[in-house]
Structure formats: structure tokens, C-alpha cells
């Protein structure tokens with residue numbers, strides 16, 4: 001089972017993840033796109049990455065905004081390396097087409 005990472009490890013990871021914050025025991029970021037279509041396109045890309053990693057976001061979409069929280073349910077809702085890995089993949093697919 002994945003183990004929580006330390007506060008220092010979270011700080012180091014966040015330094016390389018622009019716009020992400022530690023918020024109530026989760027890595028969190030709100031993405032804002034120009035349109036609903038762009039937000040949906042992003043969510044589909046993230047969904048495929050999440051399936052590939054077998055690690056899934058808690059998220060919410062309102063029109064052109066996508067709010068994401070990443071924590072590991074199997075680790076008591078704490079942040080693990082899996083959340084950091086997913087955040088990196090989300091950044092990688094966060095382009096607008």
C-alpha cells in the first residue's frame with residue numbers, strides 16, 4: 001500500500017508543479033479554460049492518464065473550470081507519490097488545443 005510522503009517531500013514536489021497547493025491534505029489546483037469544450041477535452045485526457053496510473057482525481061467541473069484534488073484514498077486520504085505522479089501527468093496534458 002502507498003505510504004504518505006512527508007511535508008518536506010510535498011514542498012519539494014510542489015516547487016515543480018506550478019499552481020498546485022497543499023489544501024486539506026490534498027494536492028489541489030483549479031484549471032480555467034476558454035470554453036466548456038476545452039475543459040472537457042482536458043478532462044478526457046486526464047481520465048486516460050488516471051486509468052493508466054490506476055490513480056484517480058477527485059474533481060469538479062463548472063463550465064470552463066476544472067477543480068482537482070489529489071489524495072490517496074488507500075492511504076487514509078493523505079498525499080503519496082502516486083498523487084505527485086498524477087499531478088505531473090495532469091500538467092503534461094493541460095495544454096489547450
Ligand SMILES: C[C@H](O)[C@H](O)[C@H]1CNC2=NC(N)=NC(=O)C2=N1
Pocket residue numbers: 054055056057058070071072073074075
Ligand atoms: C483497486 C484500485 O487500484 C484502487 O482502488 C485505486 C484506484 N484509484 C485510486 N485513486 C485514488 N485517488 N486513491 C486511491 O487510493 C485509489 N486506489
